[in-house]
Amino acid sequence: MPRPGFVHEVDRSTPPVLFWRGENFSLEKLPVGRSRVIYPPEPLPAIKDIDGAIRHALLNPHDQDPLPALLFPGMKLTIAFDDVSLPLPKMRRPDIRQRVIEAVLDLVAAAGVDDVHIIAALGLHRRMHEYELRHALGDRVYDAFHPRGMLYQHDAEDHDNLTIIGTTDHGEVLEINKRAADSDLVIYVNINSVSMDGGWKSITTGLASYRCLSHHHTGETLQNTKSLMGHREHSALHKSIWRLGKVLRDHGPKLFQIESTLNTDMFPEQFSFINKREWEWTAKDRATYLGVTKGLNMLPVKARRKMFHDIQSPHQMTSVQAGETSAVHEITLAKVFEQQLVPVEGQTDILTLGIPFVSPYNPDSVMNPVLVMCMGLGYLFNMYRNKPLVREGGVIIMTHPTYRDFNPVHHPSYIDFFEQVLTDTTDPVVMGQKWEKQYAEDEWYRHLYRTGNAYHGVHPFYAWYWGAHGQQHAGKVIIVGGDAPTVRRLGFTPASTMDDAFEIASDVVGRTPTISHLHVPSLLVADVQ
Amino acid sequence: MSRLVFSRKPARFAAARLAGTLMPGRGASVGPLSLEPDETLPLPSPEWLRLRPRLAGICGSDLATVDGTASAYFDPLVSYPFTPGHEVVADVVGTDRRVVVVPVLSCITRGISPVCHACEHGHIHLCERVAFGHIEPGLQTGFCESTGGGWSHEMLAHPSQLVDVPADLSDEAAVMVEPMACAVHAAQRYTGKETVIIGAGTLGLLTLAAITATRDRERTGPVVVTARYPDQKRLAKELGADVVCSTDELPRWVRSATGSLVFGDQLTCGAPHVIDCVGSSESLQQSLQVVAPGGEVQVVGMPGNVHLELTSLWHRETAIRGCYAYRRPDFDTALELVRRFDLGRLVSATYSLKDYTDAIGHAAHAGRRGAVKIAFDMRSN
Structure with missing residues (x-):
């Protein structure tokens, strides 16, 4: 039986705590008597018969007819699936998406449906490489559909293949992929790693246009998204998306949502120490830690990066449900919280976060400085329900090398954003007004997004907006171990060591602040009372 | 004496x-x-x-x-x-x-x-x-x-x-x-459109100042200056540069400012006027990289013996023009x-x-x- 997550109060017997530092780790001693470490629950057991569970979900959907009843010869069917940003790290083959889509295609074939298109719902993310598509869908699906042009990637800039479904009562235009809009049925295959995803967000972002996304992907909206991972009613982003979802439901194609959840068994055996609580480390774990960290220090960063991105995670499915989007998503959320929720009492003055090598926007790529901000303030800071772990005006301390390094293929506009926009302003609202349009409409970025493997020109803005609430909430943000000029460019304060960071933080929170450390990995949502 | x-x-x-x-x-x-x-x-x-x-x-x-x-x-x-x-x-x-x-x-x-x-x-x-x-x-x-x-x-x-x-x-x-008179002479070819000044030594800074002095009535595009050292960057900003960047960053800035596409290392558009205040092989080659088709590279810094790949000059009908004295x-x-x-x-x-x-x-x-x-x-x- 997996142990639930819990809050450990740091005392004199507490060993140093593990922090991510990009493509490496460190052990940090937290102050005794006023620090606490929030440990995630242990991984839930995976479903034993995954294929059986998928088939059961398709045949017994929630608030929806069984899938075979929705299929008929001559129909136009579109299957959309979550892109490479999920799951992290990538899972061992076979990927859940492959299993679900193969099960769907069995039923589709049995129903005599020929007109089937499979679309990677990547929104404004980068196009997936062939090896990534093969990994997500399996060779059989790829080889059957891709050569015939029936497996492709959504293009949010292909205006001939976008269509307007309708407009919300707030004036938000829902514009999505034309093929999906014109289909008799759209099946969406989702993976829910975090509670933010899934539900109406799947299609209204994954298959949407820039015009559609620009309604809610703004600095103002994200500043007013006070609960990205918790309660939807406190998230301006989700409220907008749910309004768009209503338009989709009322005026769009028939939908069949398939959502699945994963456990948090994220790292293979050679990294077993990552998932353990430090006082439970065996001599072998300590030796492994030492060997790994020393070895990593000797490797060039590119080699380290490759090593981490090559990891194939053993995490596995804990639930799968299908049917009507809202009904399915509520079950999904319950399952995500069952895996990730940890009750925590009250806020602290400081929140410490170890920033890993990967975020949803740099699979197989570089964790550039903008993504460090996004991962820290956009994702990890937001891993709470009710209220943030750190009090308003408190200090967030992150550990990451924050090198000034970018992948020019995946993140071309990020480089210009870092050099051009961040030298002008770090205010998400100001940059949105002053700079966003130029990047969104830049013909070169558009070309690279449409034909290469680049994130859309506007994407660094979205990554920055993601951290808008955290940026506004925190009195100071410190990065330990980061390249100092780069850290300053982000608007943060560099520190060499954790002790230095606490000293710097004392200007804001005094000499005896209370401290929370979010122990990642794995994923957890702090339910702060 | x-x-x-x-x-x-x-x-x-x-x-x-x-x-x-x-x-x-x-x-x-x-x-x-x-x-x-x-x-x-x-x-x-x-x-x-x-x-x-x-x-x-x-x-x-x-x-x-x-x-x-x-x-x-x-x-x-x-x-x-x-x-x-x-x-x-x-x-x-x-x-x-x-x-x-x-x-x-x-x-x-x-x-x-x-x-x-x-x-x-x-x-x-x-x-x-x-x-x-x-x-x-x-x-x-x-x-x-x-x-x-x-x-x-x-x-x-x-x-x-x-x-x-x-x-x-x-x-x-x-x-x-x-030296300011040299810069005044150089700035007489300023078009008001996107302009790049390579180098922020004395000549680069003075040329920038001379351009700034006329720019209020002529300007339609930004003036981008490359500078190596912090004081040069500060002075370039003070003297009216819209953008100050390193030489490494220059192609990205010009691309962004001119809405250019890229093939290989070459911009498809570029700045109509590039003023090279360094005069080295590297600076001249970069000038050719970022100058617009039909544009002009004005050599203000005294060059010596340089080695240049001139295919782009031929293909894009760009000009290299000297600029001596006043x-x-x-x-x-x-x-x-x-x-x-x-x-x-x-x-x-x-x-x-x-x-x-x-x-x-x-x-x-x-x-x-x-x-x-x-x-x-x-x-x-």
């Missing part, structure tokens, strides 16, 4: 070239430049005047000469031994005039009559009799045996070469007038701009003539040492 003299000594010249290539500025200590007692030069004609230099700047062409890296092209345009120094503010002996020297030696100064076609139209920098006349060959004052140069306590000048310095202008400001009226504009932008502050350090190796070493590494203009100070003997 002394002067610095550059003599024709092949062995020392070779030593300077070796030392200067290894470490810019080191040519001063091993080369043919030496400190010698002042010598009274004969007046080329009665109308010539004797000057007592107050300040004399060290410019890039001086450094190239001292380090032996200047092109052999100049050999017939120079007469040895000569006293360098063409950025000069000086007193006119026997008068209370304080003047800036226009160092270009044109037909009038050479006593050539009738004057050539270029000089007749005021284009003294394009003089067609540059190595002839009643004075020894010399591209400018500071490269001519007959006239002497500013790195001394006495030199000669033709009255047509003198520009009076207003009383309220400091010597430091006045010594910036000659016309006489450019000095009037320069005086005004030196005052307007308070450019005397760019004189970072002055040295006496006897400390010439230190002075030249400082000038050769001015950017790295947070300096812009280094000058010799002859005001106290």
Whole structure:
């Protein structure tokens, strides 16, 4: 039986705590008597018969007819699936998406449906490489559909293949992929790693246009998204998306949502120490830690990066449900919280976060400085329900090398954003007004997004907006171990060591602040009372 | 009373070239430049005047000469031994005039009559009799045996070469007038569209200032300046650059500003006007990389022997155009701009003539040492 997550109060017997530092780790001693470490629950057991569970979900959907009843010869069917940003790290083959889509295609074939298109719902993310598509869908699906042009990637800039479904009562235009809009049925295959995803967000972002996304992907909206991972009613982003979802439901194609959840068994055996609580480390774990960290220090960063991105995670499915989007998503959320929720009492003055090598926007790529901000303030800071772990005006301390390094293929506009926009302003609202349009409409970025493997020109803005609430909430943000000029460019304060960071933080929170450390990995949502 | 003299000594010249290539500025200590007692030069004609230099700047062409890296092209345009120094503010002996020297030696100064076609139209920098006349060959004052140069306590000048310095202008400001006149001349080709200035040394900064002075009424595109050192970046911003970036960052900025696409390393669009104030193979090659099809690369920094891949020039019908010196009226504009932008502050350090190796070493590494203009100070003997 997996142990639930819990809050450990740091005392004199507490060993140093593990922090991510990009493509490496460190052990940090937290102050005794006023620090606490929030440990995630242990991984839930995976479903034993995954294929059986998928088939059961398709045949017994929630608030929806069984899938075979929705299929008929001559129909136009579109299957959309979550892109490479999920799951992290990538899972061992076979990927859940492959299993679900193969099960769907069995039923589709049995129903005599020929007109089937499979679309990677990547929104404004980068196009997936062939090896990534093969990994997500399996060779059989790829080889059957891709050569015939029936497996492709959504293009949010292909205006001939976008269509307007309708407009919300707030004036938000829902514009999505034309093929999906014109289909008799759209099946969406989702993976829910975090509670933010899934539900109406799947299609209204994954298959949407820039015009559609620009309604809610703004600095103002994200500043007013006070609960990205918790309660939807406190998230301006989700409220907008749910309004768009209503338009989709009322005026769009028939939908069949398939959502699945994963456990948090994220790292293979050679990294077993990552998932353990430090006082439970065996001599072998300590030796492994030492060997790994020393070895990593000797490797060039590119080699380290490759090593981490090559990891194939053993995490596995804990639930799968299908049917009507809202009904399915509520079950999904319950399952995500069952895996990730940890009750925590009250806020602290400081929140410490170890920033890993990967975020949803740099699979197989570089964790550039903008993504460090996004991962820290956009994702990890937001891993709470009710209220943030750190009090308003408190200090967030992150550990990451924050090198000034970018992948020019995946993140071309990020480089210009870092050099051009961040030298002008770090205010998400100001940059949105002053700079966003130029990047969104830049013909070169558009070309690279449409034909290469680049994130859309506007994407660094979205990554920055993601951290808008955290940026506004925190009195100071410190990065330990980061390249100092780069850290300053982000608007943060560099520190060499954790002790230095606490000293710097004392200007804001005094000499005896209370401290929370979010122990990642794995994923957890702090339910702060 | 002394002067610095550059003599024709092949062995020392070779030593300077070796030392200067290894470490810019080191040519001063091993080369043919030496400190010698002042010598009274004969007046080329009665109308010539004797000057007592107050300040004399060290410019890039001086450094190239001292380090032996200047092109052999100049050999017939120079007469040895000569006293360098063409950025000069000086007193006119026997008068209370304080003047800036226009160092270009044109037909009038050479006593050539009738004057050539270029000089007749005021284009003294394009003089067609540059190595002839009643004075020894010399591209400018500071490269001519007959006239002497500013790195001394006495030199000669033709009255047509003198520009009076207003009383309220400091010597430091006045010594910036000659390089500013070069910049004024360069800025006359400014189009108001996207413009790149490569290099933020003295010439780059002054060209930027000259462009800024006219830009308010002409500007439609940003001025992007490449700078290497923090002080250069700060000054470029102060003097009106819209964007200041490193050379590595330049293609990205130009691409973004001009909505360009990219093939290989080449932008498909680019800036219509690129002003190269460095003059190296690297800077010129980058100029060709970021200049727009049909655009112009203006070479303001003195180039030497460079190696260039010119296929893009052919394919994109771009032009490389030299930009040498100035016309006489450019000095009037320069005086005004030196005052307007308070450019005397760019004189970072002055040295006496006897400390010439230190002075030249400082000038050769001015950017790295947070300096812009280094000058010799002859005001106290």
